[in-house]
Amino acid sequence: MRTLAARRRHPAATALLLLMALLVTGAAYTALAPDRADATAAPTVEGATGDVDRGQELFLANCATCHGLQAQGGTAGPSLIGVGAAAVDFQVATGRMPLAQQAPQAPQKPRVFSDQDVADLAAYVASLAPGPAIPEPGQVEVLDDAEDIAAGGELFRINCAMCHNVVGAGGALTQGKYAPSLEGVEGRHIYEAMQTGPQSMPVFNDDNITPEEKQQIISYLDNVQSTPSPGGWSLGSIGPVTEGLFVWVGAMVLLIGCAVWLGAKSS
Numbered sequence: 001m002r003t004l005a006a007r008r009r010h011p012a013a014t015a016l017l018l019l020m021a022l023l024v025t026g027a028a029y030t031a032l033a034p035d036r037a038d039a040t041a042a043p044t045v046e047g048a049t050g051d052v053d054r055g056q057e058l059f060l061a062n063c064a065t066c067h068g069l070q071a072q073g074g075t076a077g078p079s080l081i082g083v084g085a086a087a088v089d090f091q092v093a094t095g096r097m098p099l100a101q102q103a104p105q106a107p108q109k110p111r112v113f114s115d116q117d118v119a120d121l122a123a124y125v126a127s128l129a130p131g132p133a134i135p136e137p138g139q140v141e142v143l144d145d146a147e148d149i150a151a152g153g154e155l156f157r158i159n160c161a162m163c164h165n166v167v168g169a170g171g172a173l174t175q176g177k178y179a180p181s182l183e184g185v186e187g188r189h190i191y192e193a194m195q196t197g198p199q200s201m202p203v204f205n206d207d208n209i210t211p212e213e214k215q216q217i218i219s220y221l222d223n224v225q226s227t228p229s230p231g232g233w234s235l236g237s238i239g240p241v242t243e244g245l246f247v248w249v250g251a252m253v254l255l256i257g258c259a260v261w262l263g264a265k266s267s
Contacts, residue, residue, distance in 0.1 A: 050085075050123025058113075058121050062098055071128055076102075083196060084131020085122035090192040093118050104176035105199050132195040132205075139211055140187035143219040152220030155213055159204065167224045173200055183225055187218040 060069065066077030073079030077099075080087070091097040095111035113121070122134060143149065157166055165171050168182030177200050182190065191214050197203035209217070 050119035050121075050126075052120075052123045052127045055120035055122070055124030055127075058117055059124055063121075066099070071125065080125050080128070082129040082131045083125060085126040085134045086132040086192040087196040087198070088122040088125045089118055089134050090189050090196060090198060092121060094189055096198075105178065108180060132192070135188055135191045135195075135211075139215065140191050140218055141215065142187060142222045143215060148216045149220050149223045151213070152216030152218070153224075155209065156217050156220055159209065160217070163201075168221050182221055185221075187222070190214075190218050190221065 059067075059071065063071075063077075063080075066074065067080050068074050068077075071080040073081075091106070092113055093111055093115075095109040096106040098112065099106050100109065111118075125131075126133070143152075156164075156168075160168075163171055163173065163179035164182055165179075170181035171179050173179060179201075193201060194204040194209060194214055194217075204214075
């Protein structure tokens, strides 16, 4: 009995129990953890089928410095677990990522990755956890029905115009951030922005704005950008600030001209 009690109190017994517990926990996690998404079921970008393994290689070479080796995030970049393929396609295909330098906001710039690279990166990030998928082509089709365009305009004015302006011309926000212009932005990227909420933008999931309503908003933006300004010079379509400045400058020129003319007459 004394020998058995001594063995139980041996200093190595605690370490052995901890090792056994870790082995059991690891085996249970391996058995119960969900499998990583199959590359054949990966999302597509412009017809390119994503490869998860190649996407992981691209991620480790180009993104892990800021987002972590496991995409868990860090001090220089947020976690990408659960952001979905749509967020990757929006950020990388528009050139916002990789980030050129730390700034209040990632600006759009010429992209450095091909369609295949974007698809592979999106496939890898999508394999980490469920998230918004890249929209199918039919989800971003531009509608030409007047009622759909009018409905899209109303939705845009209610949900988006306070930052992006009523015609999507963009506008300034606080702390050096801004709502970018939507002129020339692909419908796919507008849809993805609503789904993922990049930068300071809130997320408009399918419960807030349905896929059909997102399509109407895209159609409205396409309509306002393709329709000529009925009033002539649009002045950037950014509202009364530029219009007021134009009138003020014109009035000042007129007053100065009148003052010069009156001075010349009196002499």
